[in-house]
Amino acid sequence: MLKSKVPVRSRKKGLISWEHRLAHITAKIERRGYLLDKxxxxxxxxxxxxxxxxxxxxxxxxxxxxxxxxxxxxxxxxxxxxxxxxxxxxxxxxxxxxxxxxxxxxxxxxxxxxxxxxxxxxxxxxxxxxxxxxxxxxHASINSCQARTARMTISGAVPAQTLPAGDSYVRHAFLAEPGHVTVSSDYGNMELRVLAAFSGDPTMLDAFHRGLDLHQLTADAAGVDRKAGKGTNFTVVFGGGWRAVVEQYGVSEAEAKKAVKAFWETYPGVKRLADRLQREARRTGFIYTGTGRRIPVDAHRIYAALNYFIQSTSRDITARALIELDRHGYTEFVRLPIHDELVFSFPEDQAAELAEKTARLMEMTVRGLLIPVDAEIGGQSWGSVLDLEASKH
CATH class of the missing domain: 1.20.1060.10 (Taq DNA Polymerase; Chain T, domain 4)
Structure with missing residues (x-):
């Protein structure tokens, strides 16, 4: 009965068995749990x-x-x-x-x-x-297919997704195993790279292929500072406009308006993708992602179609990484998946080798564009990774 309700396109992509396997993997991570520094x-x-x-x-x-x-x-x-x-x-x-x-x-x-x-x-x-x-x-509750876009959510005793961003204060309470260290592996600019790959925008693709600073590129196009460029890039991906740039990044209204206008002019491929998704959502009430996932889009939130597409596709890259890691026997080391980051507990004497191997398994090339992974090795506590990152800046 339920299978018949799954769109044919989604069934052909194997999403049903894929999600069942992912749920099994996250259940194993839940059962193992995270050591608490009492x-x-x-x-x-x-x-x-x-x-x-x-x-x-x-x-x-x-x-x-x-x-x-x-x-x-x-x-x-x-x-x-x-x-x-x-x-x-x-x-x-x-x-x-x-x-x-x-x-x-x-x-x-x-x-x-x-x-x-x-x-x-x-x-x-x-x-x-x-x-x-x-x-x-x-033991966290990892909801492997929770949000509208299928993004995983985490609740229970370790509500990791709502921890203060960039702050090690709470994360120090969670420890790798005795004799282990914490390794945090996260994707570099995942959402923006997914956007570049699926929009096919030549300027954005060129920036990533050549290792250019996309935030500065957007800023230069608008004649504003990098902060406004960065805020605009992320805000557009997450479905916001100039007001969101002002509120979330402390940019002036004039600069925010200039930056958003320049974004759409500089990356016309993104505009074409956004328009296509909005037309699809307006006509059918749904959009389909690159993995064949059908996502409903409310009539009063048609503008969110691009955000849903990018968010869901990015989630599926992380999900694929978990499945690939499990296939190679690394699930016992995974402590938490958090959007575009996986937290591991690795034996200290093997940490560098395992961090490199798992990062390469996590990486994925989408339509010719690499979604890279950077692994940071800390001390025993999860918070030590953030402290190490902060000391480098």
């Missing part, structure tokens, strides 16, 4: 609790007894002459982080910091400590 996690939980208490005391002195009570916060701010206008979906006044950050008062700072300490303690460290098994391991 002493570190407990220490950080205690530190955050102290910070929470300190900031809650500041909030009390400023007139709010409960930092989780929106009613108290709203009443106190209004008493101090703060005009609140933002509303929640239910029509109530909002005092979210955006609102609180816009009000420069000791009270709002105390509320923000108290809530942050509370959230980090509960979400990262207490969840791991409470979720560990008898061997001191935590």
């Amino acid at each position: 002493a570190y996690a407990a220490a950080k939980s205690a530190e955050l609790y102290e910070q929470q208490l300190k900031w809650e005391e500041v909030a009390r002195r400023e007139g709010v007894d409960n930092v989780n009570s929106n009613a108290q916060i709203i009443a106190t701010l209004q008493e101090r002459g703060v005009k609140l206008t933002k509303k929640t979906k239910k029509g109530n006044l909002s005092v979210d982080d955006e609102v609180l950050s816009s009000v420069a008062l000791p009270l709002t700072e105390a509320i923000i910091q108290a809530k942050k300490a509370m959230k980090w303690r509960a979400t990262w460290f207490d969840r791991a400590l409470h979720g560990q098994d008898a061997e001191g391991r935590v």
